[in-house]
Amino acid sequence: MKILIAEDEIALQQSIYTYLERDGHVCEVASDYREAACKVDLYDYDVVLLDINLITGSGLDVLKALKDENKRAGVIIISANNSLDDKLEGLDLGADDYITKPFHLAELNSRINAVLRRGKFGGDETLEFNEIRIDTRSRSVYVNDTFITLTKKEYDLLIFFITNKGRVLSKEIIAEHLWGDHSDLMDNFDFIYVHINNLRRKLTVEGAKYIRTAYGSGYKFIED
Amino acid sequence: MLVSTVVLFFYTNALLKEEVEEGLYSTEARIVAAIRAGDNPYSLPPLVDFKKVPELQDEVLKDTMILDPFEGEIEPFKELTTFRNIRGENYQITVRSLSWDSEDILIAIVFSYCFIILLAFAILFYVNKAKSEVLWNPFFENLKQMKNFSLTSETPIQLVDSDISEFSDLNAEIVTLTNRVRSDYRNLKQFTEDVSHEMQTPLAIMQAKIENIINEKAISEGQFEQLTSIQKDIRRLTRLNRKLTLLSKIDNRQFVNLERVSISDLVKESIENFSGLSDARIAFSQPDPIVVDMDRHLAEILCNNLISNAIKHNLENGNIQILSSEGSLTISNAGAQSLKDPTKVFHRFYRETKGQKSTGLGLSIAKKICDLYGFEITYHFRDNCHVFTLNFNNS
Numbered sequence: 255m256k257i258l259i260a261e262d263e264i265a266l267q268q269s270i271y272t273y274l275e276r277d278g279h280v281c282e283v284a285s286d287y288r289e290a291a292c293k294v295d296l297y298d299y300d301v302v303l304l305d306i307n308l309i310t311g312s313g314l315d316v317l318k319a320l321k322d323e324n325k326r327a328g329v330i331i332i333s334a335n336n337s338l339d340d341k342l343e344g345l346d347l348g349a350d351d352y353i354t355k356p357f358h359l360a361e362l363n364s365r366i367n368a369v370l371r372r373g374k375f376g377g378d379e380t381l382e383f384n385e386i387r388i389d390t391r392s393r394s395v396y397v398n399d400t401f402i403t404l405t406k407k408e409y410d411l412l413i414f415f416i417t418n419k420g421r422v423l424s425k426e427i428i429a430e431h432l433w434g435d436h437s438d439l440m441d442n443f444d445f446i447y448v449h450i451n452n453l454r455r456k457l458t459v460e461g462a463k464y465i466r467t468a469y470g471s472g473y474k475f476i477e478d
Numbered sequence: 479m480l481v482s483t484v485v486l487f488f489y490t491n492a493l494l495k496e497e498v499e500e501g502l503y504s505t506e507a508r509i510v511a512a513i514r515a516g517d518n519p520y521s522l523p524p525l526v527d528f529k530k531v532p533e534l535q536d537e538v539l540k541d542t543m544i545l546d547p548f549e550g551e552i553e554p555f556k557e558l559t560t561f562r563n564i565r566g567e568n569y570q571i572t573v574r575s576l577s578w579d580s581e582d583i584l585i586a587i588v589f590s591y592c593f594i595i596l597l598a599f600a601i602l603f604y605v606n607k608a609k610s611e612v613l614w615n616p617f618f619e620n621l622k623q624m625k626n627f628s629l630t631s632e633t634p635i636q637l638v639d640s641d642i643s644e645f646s647d648l649n650a651e652i653v654t655l656t657n658r659v660r661s662d663y664r665n666l667k668q669f670t671e672d673v674s675h676e677m678q679t680p681l682a683i684m685q686a687k688i689e690n691i692i693n694e695k696a697i698s699e700g701q702f703e704q705l706t707s708i709q710k711d712i713r714r715l716t717r718l719n720r721k722l723t724l725l726s727k728i729d730n731r732q733f734v735n736l737e738r739v740s741i742s743d744l745v746k747e748s749i750e751n752f753s754g755l756s757d758a759r760i761a762f763s764q765p766d767p768i769v770v771d772m773d774r775h776l777a778e779i780l781c782n783n784l785i786s787n788a789i790k791h792n793l794e795n796g797n798i799q800i801l802s803s804e805g806s807l808t809i810s811n812a813g814a815q816s817l818k819d820p821t822k823v824f825h826r827f828y829r830e831t832k833g834q835k836s837t838g839l840g841l842s843i844a845k846k847i848c849d850l851y852g853f854e855i856t857y858h859f860r861d862n863c864h865v866f867t868l869n870f871n872n873s
Contacts, residue, residue, distance in 0.1 A: 436782070
């Protein structure tokens with residue numbers, strides 16, 4: 255997949271670049287408004303990550319130009335401003351998602367994948383990993399064509415694992431993905447442990463043993 | 479005043495005495511003239527009385543008390559008795575005149591004095607009052623303005639001008655002072671906002687770099703622990719930041735969308751969100767569902783903050799009870815003892831326990847939201863429970 259990272263903070267831009275490239279995405283970067291507008295105009299991207307506050311202009315203008323030209327790119331807005339108004343304005347202009355700094359790269363990656371799924375397959379939104387097949391529209395999961403029943407949290411967890419396969423996910427990242435801001439309530443992450451164990455058990459029964467423990471307290475979804 | 483009353487009394491008394499005496503002498507003279515003319519004037523006792531007497535005596539002028547047959551009571555009379563030889567006969571002529579009561583005069587004087595004084599006071603009072611009102615009007619107008627003055631208001635204070643130089647000076651000082659305070663406040667607020675905002679990007683960079691380190695290099699288990707611990711602290715800083723931003727946004731009144739919000743539904747949603755995060759038992763009973771006009775986002779934050787506060791500070795195996803009835807929402811959780819300083823419970827960064835998970839801002843945000851809409855939020859400790867009561871009726 256081809257991704258444009260329009261972010262004027264070079265350190266953040268490079269970190270995102272490094273993270274996404276490992277998944278085999280083709281990444282390009284833009285460090286200011288002019289460069290972003292130019293690249294968006296010249297090339298086609300599957301996903302554009304757009305910082306609202308680009309040094310020399312607003313990311314929202316890039317978004318407008320993108321939509322005016324009827325480009326098919328999915329757009330995820332990155333903002334330092336956790337404001338509902340900004341979010342609504344961005345989504346109104348046709349952005350697919352909105353993420354507030356600071357964010358976990360795993361979270362960003364999972365959002366990118368969600369946008370890609372929606373954009374690429376149209377009505378037929380399917381996510382596959384070896385024998386696991388997920389219909390994201392009906393939210394049903396099949397392992398070797400056997401339907402398995404998952405709770406909402408287990409389902410979200412599985413999607414998160416598959417989109418971040420091969421990466422170490424700490425309990426904090428997982429907790430935040432599943433519960434958002436509410437996750438700060440947790441004094442310990444035993445609840446995560448319960449959900450992960452249930453998911454692991456349900457998958458293992460069908461022969462899909464991919465969830466591994468990493469570094470004692472983290473998790474990794476990985477093929478042997 | 480007192481001296482003049484006394485002087486007036488004696489003067490009036492003397493004057494009256496003189497008049498009456500003069501009257502008596504003139505009546506007597508008329509009678510003498512009548513007798514001399516040969517007329518036989520009527521005797522009109524007790525006022526006029528004359529009789530023949532064998533010899534003349536000295537004239538007598540005196541005060542006396544006589545029974546007035548018409549009024550049937552004893553009255554003071556002034557009496558003049560003269561003896562005259564008229565046409566060879568000796569007459570005793572007695573004329574009397576109804577005298578006056580000194581007490582009555584005194585009372586009359588005192589009464590009229592009192593009346594005049596009261597009248598003067600009343601007139602002075604109302605005239606002064608009316609005058610003062612006109613004079614002080616600008617002052618009280620400005621006082622009202624100052625009472626309504628809010629640091630957060632966008633417009634400077636509007637004072638009424640006055641002709642009085644002291645008031646003008648005062649106005650000028652007030653305007654200068656309020657403008658300075660307002661600008662200081664604005665700068666401080668702007669600073670908070672800027673800091674919060676500018677911190678997001680460095681935090682994002684730190685977060686991203688840590689994730690890359692975890693995923694790229696083979697690190698030890700101990701290093702992983704350290705790195706995730708740093709991630710946790712970044713999260714804490716982020717949450718703190720967001721809450722501070724939220725507080726200043728509420729201060730700036732940036733939430734202006736009013737809509738009908740069902741608090742009961744939000745509470746249910748909130749409980750749903752927290753299930754799976756905590757094993758606290760939450761009982762929600764709602765005899766009267768609550769619907770209020772407010773910003774939906776703030777309503778969500780309000781419910782979430784109060785419920786998460788109850789969960790955080792709940793005793794192990796304690797129950798959380800939420801009750802919505804008669805326009806008020808009561809949230810209670812089990813607690814060992816009352817807070818040491820209940821008045822501070824809504825203050826920023828006030829913590830009774832050193833709970834790592836708490837930013838110390840949740841309740842102060844809840845209080846801010848309540849203040850914004852005029853709701854009342856109170857805390858008390860009852861039957862071993864921390865109880866927060868939200869009263870929506872005041873709005």
